[in-house]
Amino acid sequence: QVQLQQWGAGLLKPSETLSLTCAVYGGSFSGYYWSWIRQPPGKGLEWIGEINHSGSTNYNPSLKSRVTISVDTSKNQFSLKLSSVTAADTAVYYCARGLAVAGPDLYYYYMDVWGKGTTVTVSS
Amino acid sequence: SSELTQDPAVSVALGQTVRITCQGDSLRSYYASWYQQKPGQAPVLVIYGKNNRPSGIPDRFSGSSSGNTASLTITGAQAEDEADYYCNSRDSSGNHLGVFGGGTKLTVL
Numbered sequence: 494q495v496q497l498q499q500w501g502a503g504l505l506k507p508s509e510t511l512s513l514t515c516a517v518y519g520g521s522f523s524g525y526y527w528s529w530i531r532q533p534p535g536k537g538l539e540w541i542g543e544i545n546h547s548g549s550t551n552y553n554p555s556l557k558s559r560v561t562i563s564v565d566t567s568k569n570q571f572s573l574k575l576s577s578v579t580a581a582d583t584a585v586y587y588c589a590r591g592l593a594v595a596g597p598d599l600y601y602y603y604m605d606v607w608g609k610g611t612t613v614t615v616s617s
Numbered sequence: 618s619s620e621l622t623q624d625p626a627v628s629v630a631l632g633q634t635v636r637i638t639c640q641g642d643s644l645r646s647y648y649a650s651w652y653q654q655k656p657g658q659a660p661v662l663v664i665y666g667k668n669n670r671p672s673g674i675p676d677r678f679s680g681s682s683s684g685n686t687a688s689l690t691i692t693g694a695q696a697e698d699e700a701d702y703y704c705n706s707r708d709s710s711g712n713h714l715g716v717f718g719g720g721t722k723l724t725v726l
Contacts, residue, residue, distance in 0.1 A: 528715065530660075538652075538660065538703050540715035551713050587659055591715070593707070596648065596666060599682070602707050602715070603650035603665035610659050 495520035497608035499588045501573075505615045511575040515588030515608055516568070522546050526591035527571040528604055529562060531584040539584075543591055544571055578615045585610040620708050621649070621718035628724040629694045637689045637721045639704030647706040649687035651680060654701045654720075663702075664689055691723075699725040 501513030515527070529541040542552035544562045552560050561574040575582060589604040621641040629635035639649050648667060652660035662671050664680035677692045687706075691698055704718040 530715075530717075537701075537720040538654075538705075538717040540705075540717055543715065551715075553714065593713070599645075599667075600647045600707070601650075601666045602647050603662060603705065604652075604660075605662045605665070605671060607659040607661070 495590065495606045497588050497590065497606055499586075499608040499611050501586075501611055501613070503612055503614060505578050505613065507579050507615060507617055508577055509615075511578050511582065511586075511613055511615075512572065513586055513588070513611055513613075514570055514572045516570045517590070518569070520590075520606075522566055522569050524592075526551075526593060527562075527564065528589045528591045529573045530587045530589060530604075531582075532587070532610075533581075533584040541573065541575075541586075580615050583613065583615050585612050587611075620716045621704050621706060623702075623704060623718040623721045625719065626722045626724070628726055629691070630726050631696060632693055634690065634692045635694055635723065637691075637702050637723065639687045639689075639718045640685055641706065641709065641716075641718075642685055643706045643709040643716070644682060644685050644687050646709075648682055649680070649704040649706050651678075651687075651689045652703045652705065653698075654703065660703065694723075694725050696725050699723055 499515040523546040526543040528543040564571045588608040590606040593602045651664040654660040708714045708716040
């Protein structure tokens with residue numbers, strides 16, 4: 494059974510860089526989109542971006558200028574960096590495994606395995 | 618603003634049937650996936666594709682899609698189904714970006 498274990502710094506000052514890593518245990522690394530999602534306190538889910546095993550990335554346009562997602566296939570890990578953080582970046586950050594495939598009529602896209610989440614607080 | 622629109626809150630009497638909807642142009646090309654989130658917990662996938670349930674998800678959860686609208690139906694809602702529900706898809710730009718609906722708070726009365 495695939496499990497995602499994530500870690501990273503939980504308290505940052507404004508202008509610092511958020512850095513989180515997610516390790517994949519128990520499954521293949523290829524064929525999936527490895528994703529980051531965040532949830533500000535009391536608010537909904539926001540898709541941050543994703544990377545596949547070959548390093549191809551897609552980013553939320555609203556965060557694209559500050560986000561870098563990278564992959565280390567030798568360790569089955571992927572990472573998120575978000576630069577120049579502000580209080581608005583305070584959130585629980587989740588990593589997840591995504592899959593996008595063509596169905597007989599519509600495309601399928603879903604995230605079936607999630608990490609437990611890391612609370613990141615930005616405060617001076 | 619989200620490209621997927623959900624009602625903020627829905628309520629259902631215990632044991633009754635409830636439908637939670639999600640609207641967006643991208644749903645004409647992609648099936649919505651649905652996630653249940655309880656307080657303090659990570660989201661859990663409950664429905665994906667045309668109407669697929671991951672292992673361990675009760676069969677009272679089902680999904681459907683028509684045009685630009687996807688629906689999550691809970692038939693015989695239980696107290697433990699009270700949670701936030703989010704739909705998810707790619708966006709309509711064609712750039713393979715993910716997008717979530719704003720979420721629906723389900724209250725079981």
